Amino acid sequence: MSSRKPPVQPREAGSTFHKPVSALAIVPVNRSLTVTARKVYNVMGRLAQAEGDTREEGYAAPLHAILHQSGTDSSATASAKRYLKEMMTTIIEWRQLSPGDVMPGEAEREQVFTLLSQADFYKVGRENWVRWWYPPAIKRQMLDPERWAQINLETVARLGTYCAVALYEICARYQGVGRTMRQDWTWWLPVLRGTDQSKLREWRKFKNEFVTPALRNINELSEIDIELVEHKKNGKFSGEVQFLVRRKDQRRAVALEDRQPVDVTVQGRALALDIREHDFDALAERYGQEAVARALDTLAQHVASAKTPVVNRLSHLRWLLGGVPDKRAPAATSTALPAPRPNAPVTPAVASAKQPEATLAQEKLAEAEQAFAALPREEQFRWLQRLREDLVARGVQLTPLLRSRLDAGQWQAPAVRSWLLRFYASQFDKQD
Structure with missing residues (x-):
């Protein structure tokens, strides 16, 4: 005793x-x-x-x-x-x-x-x-x-x-x-x-x-x-x-x-979704805690609605954060936004070589969104189908929620939007 x-x-x-x-x-x-x-x-x-x-x-x-x-x-x-x-x-x-x-x-x-x-x-x-x-x-x-x-x-x-x-x-x-x-x-x-x-x-x-x-x-x-x-x-x-x-x-x-202590309730939600604390810290440093919190909400919805398990939840979370600007201080870049499609009434971005890479990426996605919104509905559906085929080819697991958004043409839904805009903008890069 x-x-x-x-x-x-x-x-x-x-x-x-x-x-x-x-x-x-x-x-x-x-x-x-x-x-x-x-x-x-x-x-x-x-x-x-x-x-x-x-x-x-x-x-x-x-x-x-x-x-x-x-x-x-x-x-x-x-x-x-x-x-x-x-x-x-x-x-x-x-x-x-x-x-x-x-x-x-x-x-x-x-x-x-x-x-x-x-x-x-x-x-x-x-x-x-x-x-x-x-x-x-x-x-x-x-x-x-x-x-x-x-x-x-x-x-x-x-x-x-x-x-x-x-x-x-x-x-x-x-x-x-x-x-x-x-x-x-x-x-x-x-x-x-x-x-x-x-x-x-x-x-x-x-x-x-x-x-x-x-x-x-x-x-x-x-x-x-x-x-x-x-x-x-x-x-x-x-x-x-x-x-x-x-x-x-x-x-x-x-x-x-x-000043209040850092909000660790978000860390708790990440741990509950099998996201390690070190991985959460790295993502919060890169994208900001508010953006990660929103992505965790979407991830939780995907996990709850999936008929098959979301195996790699960290990769899925990174995917959801794909369209969020990087908050870190990257090196300067001279990459400019490729010209949009001729039938899209969008003014091309003028990118200075001294602009931060995060600003350029954000402008690039903003122009891609404006260009996509100007497309006829039928052409938007064709792009969503191409996106779906690309995701499957890359081994991305399509949850029921994500599939339903793609099928309904809801390209502005958070889970679809980040992938779509990067995919749509990347096609201009290939054309150039």
């Missing part, structure tokens, strides 16, 4: 967490770590610091309290269990932030650990609780860190991606110094992505897809401003990167207090 003491309500932990350096620049090596798991871990660490050393008793708190403080849906008990299991099964490598930065009392060597050593789930009355334990080295640092970053948990709850949370936490440590350490971009990649399993890509793509959106997120929603510095040698990018860190003035910092 267990000799543990009965659980008591945890003390009020506050919003400031002195996060040890050993938990900042971490790289999961056997699986990815989700942004929500990292947020939940921060809250649990702050609760443990408030309790102090409990010896072998571990630390206990209601699940809803942990989830609420991390900005997560406090009713998502099943999801919370998954996040804690992530912490116990994910092998973590700690990367030094600066030379000689080692755990106190430890030699300078590679540190490998899990974030938690054990977690028990149980009920107190009708309330779900969790009790957790840390590995010994992590527990020492968590309770009484000698070097730490001062993390604002309310800020962390507002940030939307793993990259933004990880970068904010590292930069928060250097608020007094004004700049982070200088590291090669390949050092930053796994630390900010939350995985060591992604293929290394060129810095420009990593910056545009992950770092730049994270900078915007942090500068808009946190108490600090961050600026990227790309170091050069002989006029060319040397591969080394660091970040300048400045605290916002008091007026701007106070204005942030009214």
Whole structure:
């Protein structure tokens, strides 16, 4: 029989967490770590610091309290269990932030650990609780860190991606110094992505897809401003990167207090549709959370109405987002919109080589829509039939809802419109 003491309500932990350096620049090596798991871990660490050393008793708190403080849906008990299991099964490598930065009392060597050593789930009355334990080295640092970053948990709850949370936490440590350490971009990649399993890509793509959106997120929603510095040698990018860190003035910092945490109910809907959190984050960064939320609604309708299972739901979701402009900052392009059909009364777009690619793509689809709307009804039906044949040839699963929209000629329906406009515009490209 267990000799543990009965659980008591945890003390009020506050919003400031002195996060040890050993938990900042971490790289999961056997699986990815989700942004929500990292947020939940921060809250649990702050609760443990408030309790102090409990010896072998571990630390206990209601699940809803942990989830609420991390900005997560406090009713998502099943999801919370998954996040804690992530912490116990994910092998973590700690990367030094600066030379000689080692755990106190430890030699300078590679540190490998899990974030938690054990977690028990149980009920107190009708309330779900969790009790957790840390590995010994992590527990020492968590309770009484000698070097730490001062993390604002309310800020962390507002940030939307793993990259933004990880970068904010590292930069928060250097608020007094004004700049982070200088590291090669390949050092930053796994630390900010939350995985060591992604293929290394060129810095420009990593910056545009992950770092730049994270900078915007942090500068808009946190108490600090961050600026990227790309170091050069002989006029060319040397591969080394660091970040300048400045605290916002008091007026701007106070204005942030009214900001709400990121809407994680959309993430919950994605998880319910078997869309992984990492995939949701990537799509939200690319298309915006509102667009992804609308696409999830359509996906849910397709899944509910399909007579056969929608096997690859992530591909289906990407398909639904096909006509949405990319919100990231892509490179400039000189591609112009091909001329429309002669019988379509549309003014051709004049595309400048300096226009962003996302703007050009949006204009191209807008012109395609105007041209298609001007076609006779019979010709529209012929194009819809050609689209249907193209989708089948490409292996796209046609749900009953999608088939009915195509058969009825409802080309403006969201599920049909995005595919149709891209297909219709692509035919002009082939003609040119």
